[in-house]
Amino acid sequence: MLRKSFLIWLAGLSSAHACELQVEKAWIRSSPPGAMMMAGYATLTNKGAQPITLTAVRSSAFKSIEMHESTIEDGVAKMRELPSVVVPAKAEIAFVPGGRHLMLMGAQGALPVGKRVVLELNAGPDCTVQSEFEVRAAAPSPLSHSEQHNHGDQHSHPQD
Numbered sequence: 001m002l003r004k005s006f007l008i009w010l011a012g013l014s015s016a017h018a019c020e021l022q023v024e025k026a027w028i029r030s031s032p033p034g035a036m037m038m039a040g041y042a043t044l045t046n047k048g049a050q051p052i053t054l055t056a057v058r059s060s061a062f063k064s065i066e067m068h069e070s071t072i073e074d075g076v077a078k079m080r081e082l083p084s085v086v087v088p089a090k091a092e093i094a095f096v097p098g099g100r101h102l103m104l105m106g107a108q109g110a111l112p113v114g115k116r117v118v119l120e121l122n123a124g125p126d127c128t129v130q131s132e133f134e135v136r137a138a139a140p141s142p143l144s145h146s147e148q149h150n151h152g153d154q155h156s157h158p159q160d
Contacts, residue, residue, distance in 0.1 A: 019127030020048035021087065026133040028104060029097070030113050038111070040065075040102035040119065040133055041095045046087040054085045056122040063106025065119070070098055111135050 026042035046052045057065040067082040085100065087093050095101050102119070111117065116132045123129075 019052065019123065019129070021046055021052050021054075021121065021123060021127060021129050023121065023129055023131035025094075026119070026131050027136045028111065028117060028133045029138050030111070030135050031138070033110070036106060038062075038104040038107065039097070040104050041097065042102075042131065042133065043092055043094045044085075044087050044121070045092040046089055049089050051089050052087045052123045052127060054087065054121055054123045055083075057102055057119055058122065059104075059117060059119045061108050061111070061117040061119075062104045063108065065105065066103045067095075067100070068103045069100045113137050 022045040024043045024045065026040070028038055028040045031038045044054070054067070057067065059065060067085055068079050069082055070077060070079045072078070081103075082100070085093065093100070113135050115135045117135065118130055119133050121129045121131065
């Protein structure tokens, strides 16, 4: 019985090391008090030899979080939800304003500039990473004011 427990523990250790996802430059764009949505950004680096597929992001600070991507098609800004995001082996991807981003919905309390919020990025049962995202003042968006309000879907979003 002791040997079996040790082997299960050892297997857990090896799978925990299989996830080599790092989160850097993590931040959340501040929003006016009472805003229902915010946007989050970060750089994800996969140090491992296998691709990592991010399938969910969670935080007790928000009711829900979705991964989105903004594009400009024929001069019109559009936004779509991404069911997953792949971080290739030995590579990095970025969640940035005007591109791929996290849509943070239903803040569970005040999020003033400077506050840090923990988000959990999930890429399967053996790959969950928690990272602090700092709330920062909003910077001017690369999108014009009219483009910010025409996302081509039924949701109302902050500047991404």
